[in-house]
Amino acid sequence: MKFTIKKELLLEALSKVSKAISTKNLIPVLAGVKFELKKKKLTLTASDNDITIQTTIDSDNEENFKIENEGSIIIQGKYILDIVRKLPDDFINIEVIDELKILIYTENSEFNLNGISESEYPNVGLEESKKKVDIKVGTLKSIVYQTAFASSNEESKPVLTGINFNIAGDILECNSTDSYRLARKVIKLDKSSEENYNIVIPSHNILEFTKILGDDEEIVELHIFSNKILFKTGNLKFESRLINGTYPNTSNLLPDDSFLVVSTNLNAFYNVIDRVSILTSDKEKNIVTLETQGNTLILKSSSVEIGRVEEKMTVNKSNNEDIKISFSAKYMMEALKSFSTETVDLHFVGEIKPILIKSSEDESLTQLVLPIRTY
Amino acid sequence: MKFTIKKELLLEALSKVSKAISTKNLIPVLAGVKFELKKKKLTLTASDNDITIQTTIDSDNEENFKIENEGSIIIQGKYILDIVRKLPDDFINIEVIDELKILIYTENSEFNLNGISESEYPNVGLEESKKKVDIKVGTLKSIVYQTAFASSNEESKPVLTGINFNIAGDILECNSTDSYRLARKVIKLDKSSEENYNIVIPSHNILEFTKILGDDEEIVELHIFSNKILFKTGNLKFESRLINGTYPNTSNLLPDDSFLVVSTNLNAFYNVIDRVSILTSDKEKNIVTLETQGNTLILKSSSVEIGRVEEKMTVNKSNNEDIKISFSAKYMMEALKSFSTETVDLHFVGEIKPILIKSSEDESLTQLVLPIRTY
Structure with a gap:
C-alpha cells in the first residue's frame, strides 16, 4: 500500500x-x-x-x-x-x-x-438490505435531537435506553421515554416503506451518528435487520446493534381530552422555570409548582432551608379554567429545549395527569412530562 | 437593609x-x-x-x-x-x-x-500594611501566567506548591519549581520597596486572583505580612495565606556557561515537539530526544509497541558544537507556552545539565527544564 x-x-x-x-x-x-x-x-x-x-x-x-x-x-x-x-x-x-x-x-x-x-480484522457486517427506508439527514438529526434526551440511562431497563422507530407505510413515529417523560416525533416519509418495522436503536449510538452527519438536504438510507440497522449516506456507512425487547405502547399515555391549553412564549417560559428552580435543593428532581389565576401564570418553588421564589407571567388560555400542578423543572426544561418554535402550548388534563407540550408551529413533535404529587 | x-x-x-x-x-x-x-x-x-x-x-x-x-x-x-x-x-x-x-x-x-x-461572620482580616509594594496589574498577570504552571501539585512538598516572591530594593524575582523544571521571572519595580521580602504565595490562590483582575494598566498594591498577603486594587481586596517554610535557593540551578545556543521560531518548535510526543505512551513524562547536526535540529521519540517518529527543522546555532539531549515533551511545551515572543533560544550546558529557555525579545523570563537520562 x-x-x-x-x-x-x-x-x-x-x-x-x-x-x-x-x-x-x-x-x-x-x-x-x-x-x-x-x-x-x-x-x-x-x-x-x-x-x-x-x-x-x-x-x-x-x-x-x-x-x-x-x-x-x-x-x-x-x-x-x-x-x-x-x-x-x-x-x-x-x-x-x-x-x-x-x-x-x-x-x-x-x-x-x-x-x-x-x-x-473481524468481519464487521455492513451488508445492505434489499428494502430500505429513506430519510432526509436534517430530519434524522431533528428526530434524534428532539427525542434522545428523554430516554433512560439505566441499563436495568435496556429497552428504554433507546429510541423506538415505528415505521408503517409512509409514517415514521419515534418515541423515547424513561417512564417519567415521553418525547414523540411523527414524520411523514416521502416514500412509503415496503415493510413495517418496530425497532429500538440505542440512543447513545444514534447520537454519535448524527454528530458525523453532513448536509441536511442529503438522504440517509435505513437498512433494517432483525438485530441491527445500517445507515448509509453518500460514502458513509454506520451500523448499530438494535436493542432486544418490546417497546412499551406509549399511545395511551397521550391523552387528547385536555380541559385547558395555556399558550406562552417559549423562551420566556423556559427562563422563568430556570429561575424558579434555582432554589430547589435536590438538583435531580427539582420540583416547581405551576398555577394559573386568570391570564397570570404563577410559578413557585420552595425549600425550608433556603427560601422560596415566585414568578409571574402573562399567558393566553383556551378558557377560564384554572390549574395547579407540580413537575420536575429539569424535565420540563429539557422538553422545552427540544422545540425550535416561538411559542409552546401546555395541554392540561388534570392535576395528576400528564402535561402535554406541543406547538402549533410544529405539529410533528409532542413532549409529555408527568406531574409530581406534592401532598 | x-x-x-x-x-x-x-x-x-x-x-x-x-x-x-x-x-x-x-x-x-x-x-x-x-x-x-x-x-x-x-x-x-x-x-x-x-x-x-x-x-x-x-x-x-x-x-x-x-x-x-x-x-x-x-x-x-x-x-x-x-x-x-x-x-x-x-x-x-x-x-x-x-x-x-x-x-x-x-x-x-x-x-x-x-x-x-x-x-x-468571622473576622476575616483584610488589614492594610503601612508599607506596600506597587505592581502593574498586567505585570502581575504575566508573572502568574509565566510561572505558576511550574509549581508542584504535591502537598508533600508544601513550599513547592507556591510561587516564591523575592523583593529586594526595586527588583522582584519570582520563582516556581516542582524540582523537575523552574520558571523565573525578574521584574524591575517602578518604586523601590522599603523592606525586603521573601515569601511563598500558594499558586492556586494567586491564579484565582488573576482571574478577577481587570485593566492591565491599573496598579495592584501588595501588603505583605508574616503569614498572609493582601492584594488591593481599585475597590477590590484579595487576601491569601502564605506558605510557611524556606523556598529552595534556585540561583545555582541556572548555569550561565552554555556551550551552545540554538535559536528557533517559537511556534514551529512547539508544534514539532507536539507531534514528536504523539507516540510517547507514558503521557505524563513523554520523553523526546533532541539532536543537532549542523543547522538541522532533529527531534525523535520511539516506543517499542507503537513505533517511532523523527522530525527535522532548520535552526540558527551560536557555533559549530552539537548536542544530543532528552527531556519531557510536556515540560518543554509548557515552558515554551509561557513565552509570547516570536523566537526562543535554547541554552545547552551539557547532555546531563539543565536546558535554559530564554528569548532575546523578553529578558525578564527564564525557563529551565531538566534533561532525562535515557541510557
Missing part, C-alpha cells in the same frame, strides 16, 4: 470513523482503523462491536489522492488521527514497508508505526 | 467575591456572602479561610444604586449569584424583612431567602 493524499481529505474521513474506535482493550485489533486501498478507492473501517463506521475516499482526482500501490493494513486509530491532525503539510504520504510497518511522512516529518495484518 | 441596584453592577461584584465562597460545609456561614450597606457603600465579602475577597460598590450615582436603609446580612452565596445572573431585569431590589429574611424582587420575580445574622 502506498499513496499520497490531501491532508484534509484523510482527516475528515478519519475523524468520522474514529467515533467507533474501541477504547476498551478487550480486542486489541479494534483499537485500529482498517485501511483498504483497492480499485482506486481507500476504505476506512472502525468498529467497537457496538457500532461500526466505514467511509471511502475515491481517487477520482489524482491531484488530491495519488495511488502508487494497493494493499491493506490496520493502523492504531488513536495515533493515526493525532498524527494526521497535527501534521502541518497539505499532503501526506502513507506507505507500508516490511509488511507490517507503516511509514507516514511529509517533507520534515517521518512517523514509523507498527501495524496489524488486515487478516486479523 | 433596603436598596435598588443596577443588575450589572451587583453581578460584577458578586462574580468577583464568589471565587472565595466556601464549598466545604465545615463552617456554614462561609458558604455565604456578607452584604454590608453603610455610608452610601455596599461591601461584599466572601472567605473560605484560605482566601478572602472583598469588593465595594459606591452609591455615587443614585440612578444605578439607590439606598433606602443601611444594614448588614449574610446571604447564601451560591443562590444569590445564580439569582442575580438569571434575573432578566435591569434593576434588582434587595430588602431585609423580619430581620433574617431577604427579599430579592423585580417586576415579575420574587425571591425570599433565609439569611444569617452578620454577627456570625
